[in-house]
Amino acid sequence: MMNNGFSMQRMLSVARKEFLHIIRDPATLFFALFIPVLELFMLGYAINTNVSNVPTVIFDAANTKDSENLVRAFENSKDFRIVRQVYSDLDVSQAIVAGKAKVGIIIPQDYSKNLESRRTAYLKVIVDGSESNVAAEAINVSNALALRDSLQRIIGSQFLPVEVSPQILFNPDTRSANFFIPGLMVVMCQMMAIMLSANAIVREKENGTLEQLFMTPVKAPELILGKLIPYLVLTFVEFCTILFLMRTVFQVPIAGHVLTLLALTLPFVFAMLGLGLYISTRVGTREAAGQMAMGTMMPSIFLSGYVFPLDSMPWPFWYIAQVFPTTWLIDAARGVILRGAGWRELWIHSAVLWSMGIFSFALAMMKFHKRLT
Amino acid sequence: MLGMNAPFQNGLTIDARDVTVRFGTFTAVNKVNLTVSQGEVFGLLGPNGSGKTTLIRGLCGLLPFAEGVATVLGRDVTAESEAVRSQIGYMSQKFSLYEDLTARENMDFYSGIYGLSPAKTHERQDFLIELSGLAPYMERRAGRLSGGWKQRLALVCALLHEPKLIFLDEPTAGIDPVARRDLWNLLFRLSAEGISLVVTTHYMDEAERCARVGYIYMANLLAVGTPADLKKLPGVTPLGTRWLEIFGTDSAALLEKLRGNLRVQQATIFGQSIHALVEADATAADLGVGSARVVDTEPSLEDVFVTISRAQAMNTNA
Ligand SMILES: Nc1ncnc2c1ncn2[C@@H]1O[C@H](COP(=O)(O)OP(=O)(O)OP(=O)(O)O)[C@@H](O)[C@H]1O
Ligand SMILES: [Mg+2]
Numbered sequence: 001m002m003n004n005g006f007s008m009q010r011m012l013s014v015a016r017k018e019f020l021h022i023i024r025d026p027a028t029l030f031f032a033l034f035i036p037v038l039e040l041f042m043l044g045y046a047i048n049t050n051v052s053n054v055p056t057v058i059f060d061a062a063n064t065k066d067s068e069n070l071v072r073a074f075e076n077s078k079d080f081r082i083v084r085q086v087y088s089d090l091d092v093s094q095a096i097v098a099g100k101a102k103v104g105i106i107i108p109q110d111y112s113k114n115l116e117s118r119r120t121a122y123l124k125v126i127v128d129g130s131e132s133n134v135a136a137e138a139i140n141v142s143n144a145l146a147l148r149d150s151l152q153r154i155i156g157s158q159f160l161p162v163e164v165s166p167q168i169l170f171n172p173d174t175r176s177a178n179f180f181i182p183g184l185m186v187v188m189c190q191m192m193a194i195m196l197s198a199n200a201i202v203r204e205k206e207n208g209t210l211e212q213l214f215m216t217p218v219k220a221p222e223l224i225l226g227k228l229i230p231y232l233v234l235t236f237v238e239f240c241t242i243l244f245l246m247r248t249v250f251q252v253p254i255a256g257h258v259l260t261l262l263a264l265t266l267p268f269v270f271a272m273l274g275l276g277l278y279i280s281t282r283v284g285t286r287e288a289a290g291q292m293a294m295g296t297m298m299p300s301i302f303l304s305g306y307v308f309p310l311d312s313m314p315w316p317f318w319y320i321a322q323v324f325p326t327t328w329l330i331d332a333a334r335g336v337i338l339r340g341a342g343w344r345e346l347w348i349h350s351a352v353l354w355s356m357g358i359f360s361f362a363l364a365m366m367k368f369h370k371r372l373t
Numbered sequence: 374m375l376g377m378n379a380p381f382q383n384g385l386t387i388d389a390r391d392v393t394v395r396f397g398t399f400t401a402v403n404k405v406n407l408t409v410s411q412g413e414v415f416g417l418l419g420p421n422g423s424g425k426t427t428l429i430r431g432l433c434g435l436l437p438f439a440e441g442v443a444t445v446l447g448r449d450v451t452a453e454s455e456a457v458r459s460q461i462g463y464m465s466q467k468f469s470l471y472e473d474l475t476a477r478e479n480m481d482f483y484s485g486i487y488g489l490s491p492a493k494t495h496e497r498q499d500f501l502i503e504l505s506g507l508a509p510y511m512e513r514r515a516g517r518l519s520g521g522w523k524q525r526l527a528l529v530c531a532l533l534h535e536p537k538l539i540f541l542d543e544p545t546a547g548i549d550p551v552a553r554r555d556l557w558n559l560l561f562r563l564s565a566e567g568i569s570l571v572v573t574t575h576y577m578d579e580a581e582r583c584a585r586v587g588y589i590y591m592a593n594l595l596a597v598g599t600p601a602d603l604k605k606l607p608g609v610t611p612l613g614t615r616w617l618e619i620f621g622t623d624s625a626a627l628l629e630k631l632r633g634n635l636r637v638q639q640a641t642i643f644g645q646s647i648h649a650l651v652e653a654d655a656t657a658a659d660l661g662v663g664s665a666r667v668v669d670t671e672p673s674l675e676d677v678f679v680t681i682s683r684a685q686a687m688n689t690n691a
Binding site (some may be wrong): 009012013014016017021024025033142207208209210211213214216217218246289371372 | 470472476
């Protein structure tokens with residue numbers, strides 16, 4: 001008499017109802033879809049780890065033809081932007097302390113004299129070290145300029161004997177957007193999936209509707225899957241939107257196949273929704289769910305290689321990072337988008353992500369009991 | 374249309390024996406024995422926190438029994454919880470439909486989740502909309518319905534799958550008298566169709582309408598019976614006492630006076646008059662009620678519950 005099997009009808013009833021909740025709550029829908037896009041624009045434009053246009057002050061105490069040439073060399077490099085010419089050592093340090101410049105270049109009075117008398121001429125470069133990557137880059141570039149100048153002086157008008165001609169694969173302009181946005185896309189997708197699904201069951205607990213649901217023949221897999229479907233659709237819409245904006249607005253070329261990327265995203269979203277639903281079964285209030293969601297998201301954001309490169313982490317963190325689905329999808333997304341990776345390289349990612357997706361989904365289902373406690 | 378059902382072995386819709394529900398070390402329902410027959414309207418009364426909701430949840434299989442067994446519709450609630458649930462309706466104390474969905478969408482959802490075929494859905498919904506008079510409100514969001522219509526919608530959603538037994542936890546709390554009467558008329562129609570109902574309430578007039586009433590006090594079911602039987606309980610009118618109804622002009626002053634009188638065991642305002650439990654041989658003069666009219670009466674259900682609660686409280690304190 002009892003139908004003990006999985007019922008498509010019941011699952012679809014749940015999915016339909018959940019869709020109605022979503023469209024009846026346009027504010028939540030709007031924020032869920034819009035905030036990630038907003039963040040994409042903010043981060044996409046703001047985050048630029050490529051060093052260029054570093055504000056620089058120059059004090060040319062020598063004031064000779066040689067020193068003028070040097071100043072021009074600095075001016076011509078894209079890395080520096082001469083904001084001011086100053087006329088004392090003190091002015092240089094003051095400009096840096098005041099934050100008006102990050103680099104100060106001082107060409108000493110005896111610069112040309114030393115050059116002419118074939119002694120080493122010193123060039124003083126003062127760098128604000130508070131932004132370490134800017135400092136490092138400034139030093140590199142000034143070294144390079146000085147070295148090039150020195151070489152030219154030593155060997156005269158001959159051509160330079162050795163010159164490095166670097167060829168950067170995959171991200172030829174070394175644009176940070178290309179590196180960041182694929183990761184950002186994954187992180188946004190994760191945030192949305194967890195936040196939406198963490199509320200899914202807790203909301204029904206708070207409203208008392210879960211008790212009523214328990215009285216119906218609905219089964220855990222029907223309920224969990226039914227709730228998952230609308231969120232899955234929503235998260236995919238979001239993912240595709242960001243992907244589209246990445247390609248059109250931020251001009252990040254996609255080297256591989258979009259379909260490969262989407263196919264890898266599916267198990268990832270499963271894992272995230274499963275995790276959110278698991279949280280939802282464990283806690284009693286929406287606040288608690290939100291906190292727990294944040295708590296699980298934070299470490300995965302920092303350890304996934306989204307901001308800090310995985311390879312430069314101490315090894316224990318590297319191992320911890322492998323536990324997060326986020327790590328795997330970020331790596332896969334960069335693979336597809338930047339390196340044009342395909343299934344031959346990414347099948348392992350797919351296998352790992354599917355295992356994680358099924359695991360978290362099963363966990364949510366197992367922890368869901370049709371009983372009040 | 375609501376479908377008649379065959380009686381079970383012993384003809385009982387609910388047969389609970391020594392059922393106990395605990396939250397940690399706290400006992401919310403203590404060794405309750407209860408039977409409900411087919412088509413009966415059973416009223417469950419008791420003060421706030423006495424365990425009514427907990428008992429109902431236990432009988433629905435939503436909470437496990439620490440002790441005891443309950444057979445509902447011929448099946449063991451614990452062992453066959455899913456099978457039992459599929460045949461009972463439950464309307465929880467708190468309104469628990471989806472407020473952001475319309476009345477129709479709520480009904481559609483429950484029809485789907487109960488696995489009704491499209492034809493059956495149509496038939497049941499039409500029938501229940503007609504029965505409840507919900508037709509003009511079907512496209513309105515459930516959250517925007519007035520209290521009475523919300524309750525009717527909740528009841529209708531609990532009836533879609535043709536349950537043979539319905540639990541209603543304070544269905545009339547906070548709704549106006551007309552809506553209350555309408556809802557009760559609906560309940561009696563269901564009962565006439567052979568459906569059993571278990572209703573909790575704090576209203577004495579509703580208790581009077583029930584075929585049988587159970588009174589829970591601090592987790593214990595103190596009394597069960599028809600309202601008439603309960604009023605005749607020996608504990609309610611102890612030997613050497615009788616119940617009087619006293620009609621005076623100033624009830625409040627009269628009550629003060631009676632409560633100060635040593636021959637009066639208990640006195641409460643009852644509408645326009647006062648109900649008092651007094652020593653059997655006390656005369657109107659002994660009571661000092663002056664010109665007020667005094668007649669013998671039987672205790673009201675409220676008198677019954679107040680008296681047995683007091684006796685129980687004294688027992689447990691002693
Ligand atoms: N989930 C729970 N965990 C712990 N204690 C609970 C839980 N549910 C109920 N209780 C306690 O059990 C007792 C009985 O509660 P119950 O809700 O059954 O009372 P009630 O008779 O329905 O009261 P009311 O008339 O206010 O609805 C109360 O003391 C309550 O605090
Ligand atoms: Mg209650």
